[in-house]
Amino acid sequence: MPLTIYNTLTRCKELFEPLAPGKVSMYVCGITAYNYFHVGNARVFIIFDVVRRYLRHLGYDVRYVQNFTDIDDKILKRAVSEGSTMQAVADRFIAAYFEDADRLNILRADSYPRATHTIDGIQRLIHELEQRQYAYAADGDVYYSVRKFSGYGKLSGRKLDEMQAGASGRVETDEEGEKKKDPFDFALWKAAKSGEPAWESPWGKGRPGWHIECSAMVRQELGESIDIHAGGMDLQFPHHENEIAQSEPVTGKPLARYWLHNGFVNMDGEKMSKSIGNIRLTRDLLKEYDPMAFRLFVLQAHYRKPIDFTAEGLEAAASGWRTMQEAFQYGAKFQALPGWSDGEALDQAIVDRFNEAMDDDFNTPIALSVLFELAKDLRREGNQLVHQGRLDLPIEQLQLQFQTFVSLAKVLGLETLSGKIVAHSSMSGDLTIGFTDAKIEALIQQRKEARQAKNWAEGDRIRDELKAQGITLIDKAGGVTLWHRD
RNA sequence: GGCGGCAUAGCCAAGUGGUAAGGCAGGGGUCUGCAAAACCCUCACCCCCAGUUCGAAUCUGGGUGCCGCCUCCA
Numbered sequence: 001m002p003l004t005i006y007n008t009l010t011r012c013k014e015l016f017e018p019l020a021p022g023k024v025s026m027y028v029c030g031i032t033a034y035n036y037f038h039v040g041n042a043r044v045f046i047i048f049d050v051v052r053r054y055l056r057h058l059g060y061d062v063r064y065v066q067n068f069t070d071i072d073d074k075i076l077k078r079a080v081s082e083g084s085t086m087q088a089v090a091d092r093f094i095a096a097y098f099e100d101a102d103r104l105n106i107l108r109a110d111s112y113p114r115a116t117h118t119i120d121g122i123q124r125l126i127h128e129l130e131q132r133q134y135a136y137a138a139d140g141d142v143y144y145s146v147r148k149f150s151g152y153g154k155l156s157g158r159k160l161d162e163m164q165a166g167a168s169g170r171v172e173t174d175e176e177g178e179k180k181k182d183p184f185d186f187a188l189w190k191a192a193k194s195g196e197p198a199w200e201s202p203w204g205k206g207r208p209g210w211h212i213e214c215s216a217m218v219r220q221e222l223g224e225s226i227d228i229h230a231g232g233m234d235l236q237f238p239h240h241e242n243e244i245a246q247s248e249p250v251t252g253k254p255l256a257r258y259w260l261h262n263g264f265v266n267m268d269g270e271k272m273s274k275s276i277g278n279i280r281l282t283r284d285l286l287k288e289y290d291p292m293a294f295r296l297f298v299l300q301a302h303y304r305k306p307i308d309f310t311a312e313g314l315e316a317a318a319s320g321w322r323t324m325q326e327a328f329q330y331g332a333k334f335q336a337l338p339g340w341s342d343g344e345a346l347d348q349a350i351v352d353r354f355n356e357a358m359d360d361d362f363n364t365p366i367a368l369s370v371l372f373e374l375a376k377d378l379r380r381e382g383n384q385l386v387h388q389g390r391l392d393l394p395i396e397q398l399q400l401q402f403q404t405f406v407s408l409a410k411v412l413g414l415e416t417l418s419g420k421i422v423a424h425s426s427m428s429g430d431l432t433i434g435f436t437d438a439k440i441e442a443l444i445q446q447r448k449e450a451r452q453a454k455n456w457a458e459g460d461r462i463r464d465e466l467k468a469q470g471i472t473l474i475d476k477a478g479g480v481t482l483w484h485r486d
Numbered sequence: 487g488g489c490g491g492c493a494u495a496g497c498c499a500a501g502u503g504g505u506a507a508g509g510c511a512g513g514g515g516u517c518u519g520c521a522a523a524a525c526c527c528u529c530a531c532c533c534c535c536a537g538u539u540c541g542a543a544u545c546u547g548g549g550u551g552c553c554g555c556c557u558c559c560a
Contacts, residue, residue, distance in 0.1 A: 011490095029560075040560045074558075156555080162488050163556060210558080232560030239559095263491090264560070266553085273559075300499065300509065305492080306553075313498060316510035323509085357500090365500050369508035380525080387524050456519060463521085474523055484523095 003058065003359045005228075006304060008236060008259040009155055013361055018227045019257065023061045025222040026052060027256070029214060029231035029239070030066040030112070033093040034074040035281075039294075039309060040232065040265040040272055042104060042282040046295055047262050047303045047362075048230050049106045050412055054358050057411045065221045066109040067214060068094050070116050071207055076196060086197055087116070100282050103291045105413045113217040115208060119199050121216040122208045126188045128250045138179040140191025140204045146184045149245045155259060156237035160184055186242055188212045211242035218255065219247065229256035236261050263306040272309075280309065292325075292414055293318040299364040299412055320372070324409065327375035328416045330382025331402045339395035347404045350374065354408050364412065371412070374405040386484055387474055435469050444473065444481050452479075 003016040018024045028048045031037050037045075045066075055062050070090035079089045094112075115122075126142055129135040134148045146152050146160065153159050163184070187209035192198030198205040218226060224247070231240065240259065247255040264271065267278040285294060297317035301307045334340060350370060357366035381391055381398055391398065409415065443462050450458035463473055466483070474482040 031560085032558090038560080042560090044560050072558090156489085158489060158556070234555070234559060237555065238557090262560075264554075269553090271554080296509090297498090302500080305499090308498085310497085312510085316498065319511085320509050363500075365509090366507070369500075372508055383524055451519080454519075460520080467522090472523070475518065475521090477517070482523095 004361060005258050006361045008261050024055050025226040026062060026064045026228040027218050027222060027226055028066045029235055030068050031097055032069040032072050033090040034078050036096050036283045039280045039282055039285055043265050043298050044232050044262055045101060045106050046104060046298045051362055053411050053413060064109045065111045067217050068112055068114045070114045103286055105415060111221050113221055115213040118213060118216050118220060121220045122212050123201055125216050132249055134249050135188055137203050140206060141179055141187055142189035142203050143180055143185040144188050147182055149249055152245050155241045155244055211239055212246055215243045215246040224251040225253040226256050228258045228260060230260040233261045233263055262303045266306055266308045268310055269308055289314055289318055290321060293321040295413060296321050299368060302365060303362060324375045325416060327378040327405060330378055333382060334398050334402060337395055340399055344403055345400060346407055347400045350404050371409055374401055378402055440471055440483060
């Protein structure tokens with residue numbers, strides 16, 4: 001089955017066909033750099049990272065662009081309160097973005113355009129809109145004339161008249177409102193206020209409005225028409241609607257063929273918002289949870305549905321990730337066994353099941369169920385090996401399963417980061433080194449003698465001592481004791 | 487007021503006409519001096535009512551409940 005994607009623009013699942021065969025251009029709205037990004041942002045980045053990885057897996061050459069908004073009222077506000085500059089604040093949180101995103105195993109974009117580096121493109125676009133009379137200058141500001149664009153509302157499925165009739169709580173009494181010809185018109189360019197960063201322009205000193213940057217950056221980085229444009233649900237209106245309005249009258253082409261929007265992350269059933277004060281920063285979350293556990297948490301629900309962020313849910317995901325980790329770790333044990341070959345073949349039937357799930361609008365919950373089936377098999381065999389010293393399945397089959405597991409997990413960005421996790425988890429690393437295999441064997445022998453003398457207390461003491469060093473004993477029938485490091 | 491979404495086991499979550507994936511947690515068992523680990527087994531008729539159909543969690547109508555967008559917000 002070929003890939004089908006739910007397109008917000010048409011409200012249908014559609015067959016995915018890129019503009020240019022074999023190539024995909026993709027733009028994801030990134031952060032406004034005024035703070036560390038929160039878990040809702042993280043969901044966006046994880047989900048579209050997976051979309052990108054899957055497209056690659058299907059053989060597409062993907063060009064992925066994600067912007068940084070580095071001029072904005074919130075950044076300015078923070079700069080003022082810190083006695084810093086807008087650029088310094090933005091630079092700091094952009095650097096932080098990379099630290100956090102890297103930990104979540106989010107692949108680097110091909111390009112990260114910044115609004116302040118796109119001023120020329122923004123001004124050119126505004127100028128073109130003005131020429132076509134989609135924009136008008138008013139006292140140093142420039143506004144987009146929403147009524148001019150017949151397609152306005154096509155993405156979010158609303159009509160201007162209906163919105164106006166019912167807009168609740170809308171206040172249009174500020175001075176900006178007075179300059180607009182229509183309350184739904186929005187700013188493309190804003191006249192400079194004293195003390196704020198500003199750029200020279202045909203309309204006087206000022207700075208870009210809220211939506212124009214993305215239109216300009218998409219055009220500059222990817223061209224006039226792209227394959228996929230993505231972001232959170234709330235960007236549908238007005239942000240993406242406005243992007244379409246700004247771009248399409250100028251280019252005469254659809255801005256994007258497929259519009260994808262993901263559902264929100266709620267906090268214990270409530271919307272995450274500043275006013276409630278329940279914003280959860282990804283950086284803080286990662287102090288408590290393995291980044292991969294969070295990735296698993298996000299991918300266990302379909303991307304278009306809301307997910308509820310709860311401690312219980314995170315714990316469940318962390319347990320699930322432990323299962324997968326064990327499967328990864330047993331791979332190393334299997335590799336050392338005779339019969340493990342150099343091949344990298346995959347189990348095609350399983351790959352097909354995985355692809356079938358992902359082809360259906362990126363159904364990651366089902367894709368994960370395929371991975372869990374593999375992981376549980378691998379874990380059982382691994383345990384069998386450690387506890388019984390034998391395997392039930394032929395090594396060739398295990399190799400196939402393991403390679404398939406690793407390969408498909410990687411498509412979802414689930415990877416063990418080369419032993420780092422293990423190193424971090426052993427708190428008493430120095431002491432562990434002190435316990436050589438020989439010493440462990442000797443202690444086990446002591447314990448065996450104690451137990452034969454029915455000195456259970458001494459036997460348990462030795463077991464506890466080893467446990468404290470991260471060494472687990474497995475007593476088997478016949479007095480044989482196996483052990484392994486955790 | 488306008489538009490849209492959701493309601494499946496203790497929790498999370500797939501499934502959109504053919505008799506309920508998967509994860510987490512739980513229960514029972516084997517093994518053990520006890521324990522741990524491991525292994526085996528086990529756990530739902532899908533919010534309510536009516537209808538369509540040989541057959542519905544899945545379609546239609548009605549009801550109830552929850553949520554989102556319309557405002558900077560992922």
